[in-house]
Amino acid sequence: MKAAPAPSRLRPRDTLRVASSGVRTRPLRAVLSALGIAVGIAAMVTVVGVSASSREQVNEQLRNLGTNLLTVSAGQTLAGGESKLPEDSVDMVARIGPVTTVSAIGTINDMSVYRNQHIPVEETNGLAVNAARTDLLDTVSGTLASGRWLDDALAKYPTVVLGANAAERLGITQTDGSVEVWLGDEWFTVVGILDPVPLAPELDSAAMIGWPVAADELGFDGSPTTIYERSDESAVEDVRVVLPATVNPANPEEVSVSRPSDALAAQAAADETLTTLLLALGGVALLVGGIGVANTMVIAVLERRSEIGLRRALGATRPHIRRQFLGESLLLAGLGGVGGAAMGGVATLAFATYRDWPPAMPLWVLGGAAAATIVVGAIAGAYPAARAARLPPTAALATI
Amino acid sequence: MSMQTETAATLSPTAVNDPVVLLEDVRRVYPGQPPVRALDGVSLEINAGELVGVVGPSGSGKTTMLNVLGTLDRADAGLVQIDGYDVSSLSDRQLSAIRARRVGFVFQQFFLAPGVSALDNVADGLLYSGLSRHRRRARARQTLTRVGLADRMHHKPNELSGGQRQRVAVARALVGKPSLLLADEPTGALDSTSGAAVLKLLHELRDGGTTIVVITHDHNVAAELPRQVHILDGKIESDERVSQI
Numbered sequence: 073m074k075a076a077p078a079p080s081r082l083r084p085r086d087t088l089r090v091a092s093s094g095v096r097t098r099p100l101r102a103v104l105s106a107l108g109i110a111v112g113i114a115a116m117v118t119v120v121g122v123s124a125s126s127r128e129q130v131n132e133q134l135r136n137l138g139t140n141l142l143t144v145s146a147g148q149t150l151a152g153g154e155s156k157l158p159e160d161s162v163d164m165v166a167r168i169g170p171v172t173t174v175s176a177i178g179t180i181n182d183m184s185v186y187r188n189q190h191i192p193v194e195e196t197n198g199l200a201v202n203a204a205r206t207d208l209l210d211t212v213s214g215t216l217a218s219g220r221w222l223d224d225a226l227a228k229y230p231t232v233v234l235g236a237n238a239a240e241r242l243g244i245t246q247t248d249g250s251v252e253v254w255l256g257d258e259w260f261t262v263v264g265i266l267d268p269v270p271l272a273p274e275l276d277s278a279a280m281i282g283w284p285v286a287a288d289e290l291g292f293d294g295s296p297t298t299i300y301e302r303s304d305e306s307a308v309e310d311v312r313v314v315l316p317a318t319v320n321p322a323n324p325e326e327v328s329v330s331r332p333s334d335a336l337a338a339q340a341a342a343d344e345t346l347t348t349l350l351l352a353l354g355g356v357a358l359l360v361g362g363i364g365v366a367n368t369m370v371i372a373v374l375e376r377r378s379e380i381g382l383r384r385a386l387g388a389t390r391p392h393i394r395r396q397f398l399g400e401s402l403l404l405a406g407l408g409g410v411g412g413a414a415m416g417g418v419a420t421l422a423f424a425t426y427r428d429w430p431p432a433m434p435l436w437v438l439g440g441a442a443a444a445t446i447v448v449g450a451i452a453g454a455y456p457a458a459r460a461a462r463l464p465p466t467a468a469l470a471t472i
Numbered sequence: 473m474s475m476q477t478e479t480a481a482t483l484s485p486t487a488v489n490d491p492v493v494l495l496e497d498v499r500r501v502y503p504g505q506p507p508v509r510a511l512d513g514v515s516l517e518i519n520a521g522e523l524v525g526v527v528g529p530s531g532s533g534k535t536t537m538l539n540v541l542g543t544l545d546r547a548d549a550g551l552v553q554i555d556g557y558d559v560s561s562l563s564d565r566q567l568s569a570i571r572a573r574r575v576g577f578v579f580q581q582f583f584l585a586p587g588v589s590a591l592d593n594v595a596d597g598l599l600y601s602g603l604s605r606h607r608r609r610a611r612a613r614q615t616l617t618r619v620g621l622a623d624r625m626h627h628k629p630n631e632l633s634g635g636q637r638q639r640v641a642v643a644r645a646l647v648g649k650p651s652l653l654l655a656d657e658p659t660g661a662l663d664s665t666s667g668a669a670v671l672k673l674l675h676e677l678r679d680g681g682t683t684i685v686v687i688t689h690d691h692n693v694a695a696e697l698p699r700q701v702h703i704l705d706g707k708i709e710s711d712e713r714v715s716q717i
Contacts, residue, residue, distance in 0.1 A: 076557070076562065076566045077557075077569045077570055077572075077573050078573065078602075079565060079566070079569045080565070080568045080569045080571075080572040080573075080601070080602075081602030082599065082600055082602070083598065083604070085605070086599060086605070093585075097586070099508060099606065127611075144517065196626075201635060233699050263710070295500060377587075378581075378583060381583075382566070382577075382579075382583045383599075383600075384544065384571070384599055385544060385571055385577045386571065386577075386596065386597060386599060386601075386644075387564050387568050387569065387570075387571040387572020387573065387599075387600035387601070388568060388572075388573065388600050389564065389568040389600075390564060390565075390568075392568075392600065403511060416615040462672065464544075464545075465539075465544040465545075465603070466539045466545045469544070469579070
């Protein structure tokens with residue numbers, strides 16, 4: 073009895089070549105079945121990319137606006153009524169060591185702003201009237217859409233700066249002094265319109281007038297309702313602790329202190345629920361794509377029975393056949409994965425550009441897409457490949 | 473497995489006197505009602521360098537014979553020894569190795585890969601030998617020259633005539649220098665001129681020392697072969713040697 077001959081051997085490079093032969097000879101079918109995977113991967117990559125870009129946008133905004141702004145509001149009395157901050161509370165906050173800037177608004181109760189005197193008083197449009205200190209805009213990092221902000225001179229006269237929403241609701245775009253609004257029992261000239269203020273959104277639907285004119289003309293009592301304060305970044309928490317007792321020593325428990333940048337960050341985090349849902353939808357698309365590849369592979373095995381028989385006659389072992397078809401399935405899925413990742417990247421870039429966001433794509437997405445592709449390709453190819461390998465060579469050759 | 477061992481196994485002159493094919497009382501029964509006795513006690517010995525025709529009508533068991541000789545199928549009973557290996561004692565993997573290195577197949581339908589050059593189709597005969605692509609192509613070039621297709625190396629199958637395609641298929645079977653070449657109706661899909669050319673090629677290969685078994689239902693084809701084994705209902709009816717002119 074002779075020793076068994078050297079075993080059949082298929083080099084790894086040749087395994088790759090035979091695995092790609094099906095893709096090369098039927099390119100249209102390969103592209104179509106890979107497209108299913110591509111759509112799934114593209115959907116998932118886009119969802120993650122868009123949400124990352126959105127988060128990056130918020131982060132960039134926070135970097136620009138700073139996270140060291142604290143807002144102090146009067147809060148409510150224990151009895152449930154509106155509390156008030158003492159008139160000198162702004163100066164007291166300014167005396168806290170690490171505080172760099174401080175400003176305030178005082179909301180004037182039961183007052184709104186109207187296009188003219190004929191509008192019924194109750195149609196307020198939800199707009200508030202605030203007496204604002206002239207240093208407010210810098211403190212909250214607000215910017216003007218047009219016109220100018222209140223200065224010491226303007227603050228003494230009936231002039232008004234409108235928040236972004238307030239201007240829109242009143243239908244006012246002109247700030248050249250030609251437009252007046254009815255405020256209290258008097259005409260106020262519109263001198264400026266603000267951009268939306270991310271760190272103080274309450275200003276968007278308000279009209280800001282000077283502190284002195286509010287006191288002189290509208291009977292404003294001079295006590296601030298909200299104080300805006302910036303301090304050294306490292307001291308924000310320390311300042312936060314001492315603020316209530318500083319602004320309202322008599323009733324520190326009534327004062328509420330908030331950090332608006334936290335709200336912005338929380339909003340970005342809240343988007344993640346939606347992201348997860350969309351990601352799951354992308355996963356369903358990927359699953360359908362995987363079924364498409366499995367389908368293609370099952371048909372390929374049926375169609376290529378004689379090729380399988382020939383390969384067995386040429387000396388292929390069962391594992392060689394299995395690897396060929398599993399490889400083809402992985403290749404199809406991989407093709408879809410690469411195409412889908414590219415499509416997702418382009419979609420993210422396009423969407424971010426459209427929304428004027430900084431495009432961002434976390435690296436783990438690429439790893440995740442690669443892993444998902446491999447898993448889908450392996451699962452889709454496992455059964456057809458096993459069937460191809462189990463096919464007896466005689467049965468495979470008997471079919472024409 | 474390293475190249476050294478492979479070369480040693482190929483060259484070692486073990487069993488010089490062994491027949492290339494040795495069948496002793498081989499039976500192969502396909503289950504069914506009634507069971508089909510495709511091979512019913514076949515004994516056959518084919519020595520190195522022989523050119524043998526296995527002739528029989530369809531259903532006589534000659535395809536089963538080809539499968540058993542080519543180790544594509546196992547016998548239910550009896551001894552099958554191919555190139556000195558007892559087939560029944562070998563695993564599927566080892567049988568694959570015998571097919572990769574010791575047996576070459578030629579099919580009626582050629583089974584050439586479409587869109588692939590003659591050279592690469594022939595080189596694929598060595599695909600499962602583990603040789604590099606470069607060396608496979610070098611040997612394919614030699615073999616194509618040997619079957620008279622030196623000027624058709626880069627033609628695709630659809631650019632070749634039927635006879636040329638079958639010669640490419642013969643080259644693919646030969647490229648691994650097998651001990652046994654099995655041809656299943658090699659002229660079945662060809663016109664008489666091309667068929668004659670392929671048979672002439674087989675004769676030349678026999679003269680070069682290759683052992684060849686031709687399976688055919690065509691008595692005219694068989695008549696050209698120096699040894700004819702007639703098979704009917706799974707049994708060998710006659711085994712004649714015709715002296716060569």
